Amino acid sequence: MTIKKGKASASDGNPLGGPVTEQGKQIVSYNSTRHGLRSKRLLQWEDRNEFIELRQSVSDYLCPVDATEAEVVDGFVIDMWRLRRVMNAEVLHFAKVAHQVMAERARADLRGSYDDGRPLRYGNDSTLPLSPEGLRIDQEASLRGVEGTCLNNINAYQTNIQRAAYRSLEILEKMRKLKGGGGKE
Numbered sequence: 001m002t003i004k005k006g007k008a009s010a011s012d013g014n015p016l017g018g019p020v021t022e023q024g025k026q027i028v029s030y031n032s033t034r035h036g037l038r039s040k041r042l043l044q045w046e047d048r049n050e051f052i053e054l055r056q057s058v059s060d061y062l063c064p065v066d067a068t069e070a071e072v073v074d075g076f077v078i079d080m081w082r083l084r085r086v087m088n089a090e091v092l093h094f095a096k097v098a099h100q101v102m103a104e105r106a107r108a109d110l111r112g113s114y115d116d117g118r119p120l121r122y123g124n125d126s127t128l129p130l131s132p133e134g135l136r137i138d139q140e141a142s143l144r145g146v147e148g149t150c151l152n153n154i155n156a157y158q159t160n161i162q163r164a165a166y167r168s169l170e171i172l173e174k175m176r177k178l179k180g181g182g183g184k185e
Contacts, residue, residue: 058080072171
C-alpha cells in the first residue's frame with residue numbers, strides 16, 4: 001500500500017485499507033472462495049432451508065443438552081453439509097469426464113480412430129458403447145480423468161471433512177461420558 005493510500009484509508013476509519021461497512025465486509029468475506037469446498041459457511045447458491053432442516057434433524061437425533069454440546073453438534077452438521085458439497089463436486093467431475101468421453105467417442109466415430117491414434121474397435125455403431133466392451137472402454141477413459149488433480153483434491157477434502165465429522169462425534173461421546181450420560185440413549 002502506498003503512503004497516499006494508507007493516509008486515505010486511515011482518514012476513512014480503517015487503517016488497514018479494508019472495507020468499513022458491514023455490507024462491504026460481507027462482500028469481501030467471499031474473496032478467498034474459489035470453489036467453496038473448504039468453506040464452513042453456507043454459499044450463496046446453497047439452499048438455506050435445506051441446511052436448517054439438516055441442522056434440526058441432526059439436533060433432534062443427537063439431542064444436545066447444553067450450549068457446549070450444541071456447538072459440537074453444529075460443527076458436525078457443518079461437516080455433513082460440506083460432505084454433501086464434496087459429493088456434488090465429485091458427481092460434477094464425473095459428469096464432465098463422461099461428457100469428454102462421449103465427445104471423444106463421437107470424434108472417433110467420424111474419423112475411425114481415437115484422438116491418440118487408438119483404432120476404433122466397434123465401427124460407427126453408436127449403440128455399441130452401451131455394450132460391456134464399450135462400457136469398459138468408457139471406464140478406462142474415465143479413469144484417465146480420475147488421475148487428475150481435481151479429483152485428487154476432491155478426495156482429499158472429503159477425507160479431511162470425514163475425519164472432522166468423526167472427531168465431532170467422538171468429542172460429543174467423551175463429553176457425555178464425563179458428564180455421566182446425557183443426550184439420546
